[in-house]
Amino acid sequence: QVQLQESGPGLVKPSETLSLTCTVSGGSISSYYWSWIRQPPGKGLEWIGYIYYSGSTNYNPSLKSRVTISVDTSKNQFSLKLSSVTAADTAVYYCARINLVVVVAATEYYFDYWGQGTLVTVSS
Amino acid sequence: SSELTQDPAVSVALGQTVRITCQGDSLRSYYASWYQQKPGQAPVLVIYGKNNRPSGIPDRFSGSSSGNTASLTITGAQAEDEADYYCNSRDSSGNHLGWVFGGGTKLTVL
Numbered sequence: 001q002v003q004l005q006e007s008g009p010g011l012v013k014p015s016e017t018l019s020l021t022c023t024v025s026g027g028s029i030s031s032y033y034w035s036w037i038r039q040p041p042g043k044g045l046e047w048i049g050y051i052y053y054s055g056s057t058n059y060n061p062s063l064k065s066r067v068t069i070s071v072d073t074s075k076n077q078f079s080l081k082l083s084s085v086t087a088a089d090t091a092v093y094y095c096a097r098i099n100l101v102v103v104v105a106a107t108e109y110y111f112d113y114w115g116q117g118t119l120v121t122v123s124s
Numbered sequence: 125s126s127e128l129t130q131d132p133a134v135s136v137a138l139g140q141t142v143r144i145t146c147q148g149d150s151l152r153s154y155y156a157s158w159y160q161q162k163p164g165q166a167p168v169l170v171i172y173g174k175n176n177r178p179s180g181i182p183d184r185f186s187g188s189s190s191g192n193t194a195s196l197t198i199t200g201a202q203a204e205d206e207a208d209y210y211c212n213s214r215d216s217s218g219n220h221l222g223w224v225f226g227g228g229t230k231l232t233v234l
Binding site for chain 2: 033035037044045046047050058060061062094099101103104106108109110111112114115116117
């Protein structure tokens with residue numbers, strides 16, 4: 001059974017960089033896409049970005065200038081850095097695995113395993 | 125980027141059938157996946173692809189799609205189905221992989 005666990009500081013000061021790591025256990029990080037998703041208190045889910053185990057990435061256009069996602073296959077981990085944070089970045093941050101299924105010659109993706117989430121508060 | 129629109133809240137009587145919908149242009153090209161989220165918990169995948177349920181998800185959950193609308197149907201809703209439900213699909217607005225979530229629907233089981 002694949003398990004994901006987020007780790008990192010729960011409190012970050014405004015203008016600083018938020019850094020989180022997701023550790024994958026029960027399976028290899030190889031051959032999959034991995035993602036970060038966040039949820040501000042009382043609000044909906046927002047996709048932040050993904051990384052393929054080979055290192056290719058893509059980010060939500062609304063966050064692209066501030067986001068970096070990296071992978072360390074030797075540690076079975078991937079990480080998120082979000083720079084110049086403000087109070088609007090206060091949220092529960094989830095890491096998730098992206099899986100896929102082929103439907104009538106098209107590839108459909110979905111988030112099949114999620115971490116428990118970690119609350120990051122931006123405050124001085 | 126693409127947008128997905130969901131009704132903020134839906135209610136259903138215990139044992140009845142409820143449909144939760146999700147609208148967006150990306151759904152003309154891609155199927156939606158659906159996630160159930162209970163308070164204080166991480167989202168859980170309930171439907172993916174054309175109409176697939178992960179292991180452990182009851183068969184009262186089903187998915188369908190028509191045009192720009194995807195639907196999650198719960199046939200015979202149970203008290204434990206009370207939760208927030210989110211749809212998700214690929215973002216069809218760019219050339220690279222990206223995803224978008226709907227705003228979520230709060231389901232109340234009466």
